[in-house]
Amino acid sequence: MGIGIMGGTFNPVHLGHLRAAEEVAESLKLARVIFIPAAKPPHKSEGKIVPFKDRYRMLELALGGNPLFELSDLEHRRPGKSYSVETLTQLSSQLREELYFLVGLDAFLELPTWKSYRELFSLCHFVVVARPGYSPTSLDKMLQTQVSDKYSSDSQVQGFVHPSFHSVYYREVTLLDISSSNIRDLLAKGCSVRYLLPEKVEDYIHKQGLYRNSEESIKP
Numbered sequence: 389m390g391i392g393i394m395g396g397t398f399n400p401v402h403l404g405h406l407r408a409a410e411e412v413a414e415s416l417k418l419a420r421v422i423f424i425p426a427a428k429p430p431h432k433s434e435g436k437i438v439p440f441k442d443r444y445r446m447l448e449l450a451l452g453g454n455p456l457f458e459l460s461d462l463e464h465r466r467p468g469k470s471y472s473v474e475t476l477t478q479l480s481s482q483l484r485e486e487l488y489f490l491v492g493l494d495a496f497l498e499l500p501t502w503k504s505y506r507e508l509f510s511l512c513h514f515v516v517v518a519r520p521g522y523s524p525t526s527l528d529k530m531l532q533t534q535v536s537d538k539y540s541s542d543s544q545v546q547g548f549v550h551p552s553f554h555s556v557y558y559r560e561v562t563l564l565d566i567s568s569s570n571i572r573d574l575l576a577k578g579c580s581v582r583y584l585l586p587e588k589v590e591d592y593i594h595k596q597g598l599y600r601n602s603e604e605s606i607k608p
């Protein structure tokens with residue numbers, strides 16, 4: 389059985405992340421999904437991100453109670469920016485199981501901007517999940533032009549296969565139009581975020597007074 393890896397900034401974690409991971413775990417019969425929050429995300433400006441310890445704590449609260457979900461501070465323990473290629477290299481040397489890297493379609497299309505992104509296709513399978521506003525037809529083109537023209541679509545795996553690289557699965561999960569940036573915007577405006585994220589996470593945000601000022605949010 390494979391292991392899912394769910395990376396992200398989780399600023400904050402929301403139901404879109406959780407439901408996508410749950411559906412992928414079920415569809416690919418994964419033994420578990422490890423959530424790995426980025427300590428220093430290479431593509432996001434630090435001023436807008438709440439401290440790692442808060443993002444980690446919110447994940448702890450969100451994942452608690454689901455025996456399939458695990459949380460790792462691996463990227464926090466490593467100095468410097470949180471590059472996925474380093475994380476996946478480390479995990480593939482530590483774990484015997486096949487690794488399935490869960491990525492939203494929006495993030496996957498940005499992959500060519502990631503450090504040594506082609507190496508990732510030798511380290512792990514990808515599971516690309518649908519995200520509102522992004523068409524899966526762009527996935528085919530991106531793989532062919534930016535990764536390798538030997539990737540071909542395969543209906544049996546519901547994704548793409550390659551003679552030597554790992555597979556890229558596509559899963560049409562329940563489309564939840566929820567994003568951390570939208571949640572941050574709502575909080576900065578003093579609006580309700582109820583039912584967009586787990587109740588315990590919402591309580592934590594209010595108790596700690598997170599995302600109240602626009603420094604931590606993208607201005608509307």
Ligand code: ATP
Pocket residue numbers: 395396397398399403404405408490491492493494495496517518519564565566567568569570
């Ligand atoms: P932000 O708006 O700050 O970018 P986000 O909601 O996109 O936040 P991230 O932490 O950037 O959350 O995302 C982590 C991973 O989860 C990415 O691969 C992203 O594509 C995926 N993801 C985020 N929200 C959803 C969603 N609603 N449905 C499916 N996948 C999602």
Ligand code: MG
Pocket residue numbers: none
């Ligand atoms: Mg994002």
